[in-house]
Amino acid sequence: MRTVAAVTNTTTPAAANATPSSYSWLPSTPPVVANVAVSLALQQIAQAQSELQQQTWGSGNIPAGLVSIVPQVLLTQAALALNTWGTSITPAQSLYARTSGVPIVHELAGVGLIGALLLPTLATTALNSAGLFLPLVGAFEGTGGITPVQNAVSTAALNSRVYALVPVTMRSTTEPIVYVTINGGPSTPVLVDTGSSGLVVTMASVGDAAPLGAPTGTVTSGYSGGLTYTATTYTTTVNFGNGIVSGPTNVNIVDSQDAAAALAFFHQLGGASGVLGIGANAAGPGPQGLPTTALPGDLSQGVFLYQSLFLGIAGVMVFGPNPLPSRTSVSGAPDAYLNVKINNNSPTNVGAIIDSGGVYGTILSSMIGGAGSVPVGTRISVYTPDGVLLYSYTVTSQNRPTVITSGLVNTGYAPYQHGPVYLDYTTPGGQGTTYFDYA
Known part of the structure; x- marks a missing residue:
């Protein structure tokens, strides 16, 4: 049982060490690896085809063979x-990037990219459809030899999931909200927070649809802005809707004595x-193994967040590999080094939190x-350490960062409102990489 003490950053951060975190909350055994599941799906499809052929035509069962077509x-x-x-996604992304700023051509390249992005969904649909026909083949085959085929097809359908989309609602201008169901309980609105790591809710969001089982740990943590809490960690499932359901994963349930204060803070x-919390190397609270890394197929590779897709009031979160080509990137997700320039002054290299929940x-x-x-x-411009401009904005009476005397600078929601951002979980070492994509 492991107690984690940390201050995470869903609002303005408290004073902290100005060095980005080097801790990883990503699973280490096994680590998240790119495109492994697709390769497994192709192997399982080939296995299913071979066994289906053997159990029907190969055994001389003509009726079963006809049904197996x-x-x-x-x-x-x-x-x-x-x-x-596999062969078209990289060229499609490259063409989309090269035509940025070229009217009509860029839009046409976008259509081609969307077509490539939809291919894994077509594969999953085909596999699920094949699974519906297999019981009929089994009825003609008669020996039970179709069961291994069914198992291979159902597993391939999970492994063929490359992308999965979840709608995001922007509330109070800066807060990205999605709905999840935990342990089969009620649908619950949660803040998508790249500045922390770990799902934190109260028992009211979990419900009593099924027993939670024995706890697996405890957490003592807090969010800057006024909440300190203790929580008990349980292993359960998280459902993001549209069939996007995690495997067993960690959920922190705030202890009863802190539940009322926590719920008031969350509201x-x-x-x-x-x-x-979806950050790879944020301050906490953890534990290792985030719900977003427990998704099936290659959905666990990372999270794409585009908050301003629909007039700044709604957006999308996409699980899986980066769906768009990247303009540039920084090491770390969310803790990283950035260069920040105030007006026309020279840029300052600072430790920063690239924080969707940072207001x-x-x-x-x-x-x-x-x-x-x-x-x-005041004009604030933010660059990568090697000088690539990420975004720039002028401070207003509403959109004004809070001044701190020490600690990590917090970007707030600005980078996510200026364009799509992708958190990559496959980086060796588990620190993650933050990609700033072409829109």
Whole structure:
């Protein structure tokens, strides 16, 4: 049983070490590896085709062989779709990136990219359809030899899932909200927080649909902005809707003595009932093995977040590999080094939290001449350490970062509102990588 003491960052951060975290909350055994599941799906499809042939035509069972034609065709279609995705996705992303800023051509390249992105979904649909026909084949085959085929097809259908989309609602301007179901309980709104790591809710969000089982750990933690809590960790499932269900994963349930304060704090975050921390190397609370890394297929590879897709009031979260080409990246997700320039001053290299739950962010007092607040009209520009501009904005009376005297600078929601951002979990070492994508 492991107790984690940490302060995470769903609002303005408390004073902390100015060095980005080097701890990883990603699973280490096994680590998240890119595109392994698709390769397994192709092997399982080939296995299913071979065994289906052997149990029908190969055994001289002509009726079963005739009925098996449809699932064989569907299995072939699934393999073709996955193979085509593997060979076409990188060129499609490259063309989309090269045509950025070129009207009409860029839009056409986007259509081609969407077509490539849909191929794994077509494969999954074909596999699920094949599974519907297999019991009929089994009725004609008669010996039970179709069961291994059914097992291979159902497993391949899980492994063929490359992307999965979840709608995001922006509340109170800065708060990205999605709905999850935990342990089969009620649908619960949670804040998507790249600035923390670990799902934290109260028991009211879990319900009593099924027993939780024995606890697996405890957490003592807090969120800057006024909440400190203790929680008990349980292993259960998290359902994001649309058939996106995790395997067994960790959920932190706030202990009863802190539940009322926690729920009141969460409700301030756009009406949330909990926090879904998806950062790889955030301050905590953990434990290792996030719900987003327990998803089936290659959905566990990372999280794509585009908050401003629909006029700034709604967006999407996509699980899986990065669906869009990247403009640039920084090491760490969310803790990383960035260069921040105030007006026309020279950029300052700072440790930072690239934080979707960071509201309007923070800035160091030393960067604005020791002032206690950022003057309206100040221009803040944020770059990668090697000088690539990520985003820039002018401070207003509403969109104004909080001044801190020490600790990690917090970007707030700004980078996620300026364009799509992808958190990659497959980076060796488990620190994650933050990619800033072409829109």
